[in-house]
Amino acid sequence: MKTLAEILRDADPLAYEPPRSPQERRARRQMILDAAHASDHAVRRPLALAASVALAIVAIVLSLFQWSRTAVDVIAAVRFEVRLAEEDPAPGLREAVIAGTGRKIYLHPEPVVVNSDIAHAALVPGDSASTFGVSLTFNADAGARMRRATQSHLGRPMAILIDGEVVSAPVVRSPVSTSALLTGDYRRADAERIVSGIVGR
């Protein structure tokens, strides 16, 4: 049985990534000094420029304030897509990065399933009493589309996108047709938001 320190040491990126070269470090040093220098010059420009910058900042703050009010609505409505994907680039495929992993994946141009293909979404119990998943049932057309798409895509990835971001890209092991389960260990409020967001668009 390993201790926490041993587990962390085994997974420590500094232990298995190559050390940075002195040249890389010098380049980074120069970049930081130059950026700071440019920033210094920027703040020492004439007052008129400072005033216009201040006005711009006010405008940005105001727009952010407005955005923060509307962001609630954006989050509430979830744009859901399932797309076939490939591990390697090819003409017609769009490169994307899987959130939280940095791993690249290449998306087919057309989604297989979107919000309007979801006939029903519901809360389901998660792994623990306080967590929930979301079950999705496709309508008949989408189910048939999913089955056709996944049958010819076995062993290759399928990307799950929420609001345009690839949040997961599992490999298709068997054909998928009528339903899917999103297991994310959501809190109830988040799962409810996804349910209402997916079917509400």
Added chain:
Amino acid sequence: MRANPAVAVAVDGTLDDRRERLAALFDAHEDRLYRLARRLASSADDADDLVQETFLRAAKSLRSVPAGSAREEAWLVRVLVNIRRDEWRRAAVRRRSLALVDVATITDDSNLESALIAKRAVWAALDGLHPRRRAIVILSELEGMNAPAIGALLGISAMTVRWHLSMSRRDLKRLLERQIGDTL
């Protein structure tokens, strides 16, 4: 006496003075900051960005950076952890609303070697910790610092550090047991 070159440089002086002070801060602390940043971030590029942003914040507030190597280090480490915390919060909002979904009828990629999967599981578990708590775990478990030293670096009490460590061990045990078995 000029024990620390950074101390002797006027912080509110000319552009050259400011550049010299920033260069001195970089030379003295960049390696230490990168090591912490790399263990807080999910990639080397993210760690570089984190370190760069820390020094750019320092450049904007050179007057606020205290003199003395240990105090400089503590100031920079706190800024770095705070930047990471802000990123983590933004990502957490996205995670909660967008979620790290998986489709049960499709199994995830199992072609990777088990060691790589275990590493990913550990870092996924660490990603779930608040960056300050994660920093405390790293400083304690990987850098071997004791609670008073960590507290001094992060500007919190040793008791708070011990509490965070206790909570971290509990959270990591729960997360890692679920992902890579009964290892703790």
